[in-house]
Amino acid sequence: MKLITAVVKPYRLDEIKEALQSFGVHGLTVTEASGYGRQRGHTEVYRGAEYTVDLVPKIRIEVLTEDDDAEELIETIAKAARTGKIGDGKVWSVPVETAVRVRTGERGPDAL
């Protein structure tokens, strides 16, 4: 199994959710995140004093998937998140040892 994590622009969430649903993904976890990459932050002005705000709001999407689907899923998310502008974010995957569905006790791919 793989855990796919995507840190992307918040307003792309709906697109990504739809893309995942048509792919057949039944669940995902979304958290609000903040950070910066190459685009850095933005500037705000308060009574003439300029503040550079480094951290930009992002969302982090996490999806568990079977190994075979991982590559295609990453592509799907990246495509849905892409705007072509700087700050679109990142998607990556890491191996997962095990997973348990809490209600039934099923383990492994059955728990997905």
Added chain:
Amino acid sequence: MAPAIMLAADAPKLSSANTGFMLIASALVLLMTPGLAFFYGGMVRVKSTLNMLMMSFISMGIVTILWVLYGFSMSFGTDHGSLIGWTSDFVGWTGIGKMDLWPGYTIPVFVFAVFQMMFAIITPALISGALADRVKFSAWAVFLVLWVTIVYFPVAHWVWGTGGWAYELGVIDFAGGTAVHINAGAAALGVILVIGKRVGFKKDPMRPHSLPLVMLGAGLLWFGWFGFNAGSWLGNDDGVGPLMFVNTQIATAAAMLAWLGYEKIRHGACTTLGAASGAVAGLVAITPSGGAVTPLGAIAVGAIAGVACAAAVGLKFRLGYDDSLDVVGVHMVGGIIGSLLIGFFASGKGQSTATGVFYGDHSFTQLWKQCAGVGGVLAYSLIVSAVLAFLLDKTIGMRVTQDEEISGIDRAEHAESAYDYSGAGGGVLGSALSAAAGAAGGKPSENQGDKKSGKQTKKVDA
């Protein structure tokens, strides 16, 4: 303040219209202090919001009592040496009858005294904005008592009390450009030069935590200021009160637009904080001058003040003094602008026949008088406030510890937090955590490691 024009033959009788108006004006001026608290409270970071609110609210408590006990007597009692007033009947307000009229006016002494009380309350509260995040609440309370006693009560006498030196010199200060705004701004400067900067000044971002709160405060100030300004004529039988009322609106509008224009050109955006600040700058500048200038003059006063204050708030970064919420940049500078512009724009058709450089015989006489009033109040307040802060710092200490300042003065001094974020959104986690801590016999987790609130072990929400 209106000169006491009274002929023995027709001594004024009580006017219920004026009395009613002045009671409402008093309530409006009182509302400015909570308005100011929100204006300042929104501008600080989350961790010192409550302290900022309390620094204003405590003034409503302390100064009210002092004003009744001896403040009114010191400011508006019989003159002694052009410097201070004292009338023993005014001490504790014991010798004031409910139908006694304020000499020369159509309102009871009680009404005049309570109206002026509200000015004494808001003036020291104005100072608090410069001291954000770092002053012990107990030290602030003691400072309040000493400052109004040694600075505000005498200065109000100089400017508005019959026999006060500035009043007798003919300095025009309709509603408090010198006595309130320059006085508070100069005091703020004196105190911050002594107590120093906030931890992280010029390094850490210190963004306002809630601009909607700032806008709410600015709106309340604008509204209450009509009482402050128009009420200062103590009645409206000669049309000067209404002139002041319209000029208040006009100058404030002009100043807000001027500030927004300035920052649009300089920084590329019309900011919310700029609109609120510009409005307050205009209110400050028209406060001394609104009874003397024409409505067109009010546009000029407001516009000049808006641009000047927008430029002045940047000075603290260049000169390195931490005027946290720009009390100096807005109130002192705005007060000076408004007071001095009387010397140019006084039309001679408002509260008195004195004219400025642009009117009448183009004389500089009134301008020099204004300079004397501005300089005298500014110097006195700056020096005495700095000395007061120095003495308090050496005895009881003015500042909280660096640790308390960084982790937040609200918890250190008031044992509270302004907002419960766990309840606002995603509330499950926050309440689950504090409930777990409570069940384990501990304190709510947010209080741990805080020695003061450690005393309070009761769980707030069961």
